[in-house]
Amino acid sequence: MATDRRICRKAANAVALTSKSGMQHAAAGGCRLSSSLEPNRGRMARAGVAMSIEYTHSASIKLTDERWYQALGEVAASIGTPRFHQHLLSLFMKSVSNDAGWIIRYSRVSPPDVFHTFGVPQSVVEFYNDKCLHIDPFSLLWKNTAQTGVLTLSELNKTNAESVIYSDVFRPGANVMDELGMFFPTVGHCCFGLFLERERGFFSRSDIRRAELIFPALEGLHRSHLGVLFNSLQYTEDSEAGDLTSRPTLIRDHRKFDVFSNNSWKQALEEDETILPLLEAFDPIRGVQSLYSRDYILTSDAFDRGFSLAPGGRIFMLQPRGSRQEEEVDQHRAAEILATLTRRERDILSLTMNGRSTGQIAQHLEISKGTVKNCKLRLYRKAGVSAERDLIRMFGKLFIP
Numbered sequence: 001m002a003t004d005r006r007i008c009r010k011a012a013n014a015v016a017l018t019s020k021s022g023m024q025h026a027a028a029g030g031c032r033l034s035s036s037l038e039p040n041r042g043r044m045a046r047a048g049v050a051m052s053i054e055y056t057h058s059a060s061i062k063l064t065d066e067r068w069y070q071a072l073g074e075v076a077a078s079i080g081t082p083r084f085h086q087h088l089l090s091l092f093m094k095s096v097s098n099d100a101g102w103i104i105r106y107s108r109v110s111p112p113d114v115f116h117t118f119g120v121p122q123s124v125v126e127f128y129n130d131k132c133l134h135i136d137p138f139s140l141l142w143k144n145t146a147q148t149g150v151l152t153l154s155e156l157n158k159t160n161a162e163s164v165i166y167s168d169v170f171r172p173g174a175n176v177m178d179e180l181g182m183f184f185p186t187v188g189h190c191c192f193g194l195f196l197e198r199e200r201g202f203f204s205r206s207d208i209r210r211a212e213l214i215f216p217a218l219e220g221l222h223r224s225h226l227g228v229l230f231n232s233l234q235y236t237e238d239s240e241a242g243d244l245t246s247r248p249t250l251i252r253d254h255r256k257f258d259v260f261s262n263n264s265w266k267q268a269l270e271e272d273e274t275i276l277p278l279l280e281a282f283d284p285i286r287g288v289q290s291l292y293s294r295d296y297i298l299t300s301d302a303f304d305r306g307f308s309l310a311p312g313g314r315i316f317m318l319q320p321r322g323s324r325q326e327e328e329v330d331q332h333r334a335a336e337i338l339a340t341l342t343r344r345e346r347d348i349l350s351l352t353m354n355g356r357s358t359g360q361i362a363q364h365l366e367i368s369k370g371t372v373k374n375c376k377l378r379l380y381r382k383a384g385v386s387a388e389r390d391l392i393r394m395f396g397k398l399f400i401p
Helices: 002-016 019-024 066-077 084-095 122-132 137-145 161-174 205-234 263-271 275-281 331-340 343-353 358-365 369-383 388-398
Strands: 043-046 049-052 100-107 113-118 149-152 178-185 190-198 249-252 258-261 289-292 296-302 314-320
Touching: 066 084, 066 205, 084 100, 084 113, 084 190, 084 205, 100 137, 113 122, 122 161, 137 178, 137 190, 149 205, 178 205, 249 263, 263 275, 263 314, 275 296, 275 331, 275 343, 331 369, 331 388, 343 358, 343 369, 343 388, 358 369, 369 388
Parallel strands: none
Antiparallel strands: 043 049, 043 113, 100 113, 100 190, 149 178, 178 190, 249 258, 249 314, 289 296, 296 314
16 A cells, blocks of 8 residues: 555656756856846746746847757756756747747647746736637647647638737737747646747748747657656566556646546456545645546545646556455445545545534635535435434445545
């Protein structure tokens, strides 16, 4: 049991590559703030937190310039680290003249997620998240076509009504005239978009051609980075961990959409129908946690925002259960009950099983004690029990301390 929890922690640490060290060196790209930009533009917004960086507003570097290849080397050296996509964006920004840059994770099943920015005021990031998530034409293009490569906002303006609305809302609100984007696929339904912005004028055909010229090299670096991340899932320092990719593994983003699952995970779901309902029973604020399904121990840990495949998401892994000497829980009955619970009821059940009092649950969920008590009464009715102790007796062995 302890070994499995340690493996899950090591796996999450290996792929998350905690972002604190990367953030301490975020200015390593040599960016400097231009006096021609607005006073608060030299700001970085990452995961909704503004942090000061230097930002360079200058002409692009020629692709034959030694400095461009030095920047390329910095990208290659950062493969597998939390700062990789920041270096990749920095190289893109050095290649085409611009005023600011964004990194946005797109999904075909969930809204865009701003991962990192250069030279963008926090107020603009908040404006985008508040007003533009659902009308971003680049996001709509990815959802409809999964198209990778290079594209500009001015080109999209000719294709659909959403891009016109976006231009009317976002461009004046963010003081942006045009955007130039690159799309790199990750896994599942997702991609990373790197964007350059111009406050005045449009990206020229020559700019677009330059971006198209370097795109294969940047995409190759991006794919190598993903390979290193998944290789980190495959091997850990603990010899007992073995080949983690052969173990049933699921990765979800912070909105609980599946980003990656291997074949052994899918096979386990087919064989043990009690696994899926348990995914909703994990406490979202805790790190390593384990629950019992009928045939497996399900262990999960949280990723930080530096894990590019699923920022703020979770990893789930399965280990076959050994011999069980203790009294069995009716797994089928427990799974059926879990499937009927609302999100609020599942949260309260999870917190209750983890020893939280009614007052602690109310404080954590920011609801009244009366609401918690009413939800518990509904839980009792659905579970066919009359008291919390009976609920604990029914579900307690599913939750591993």
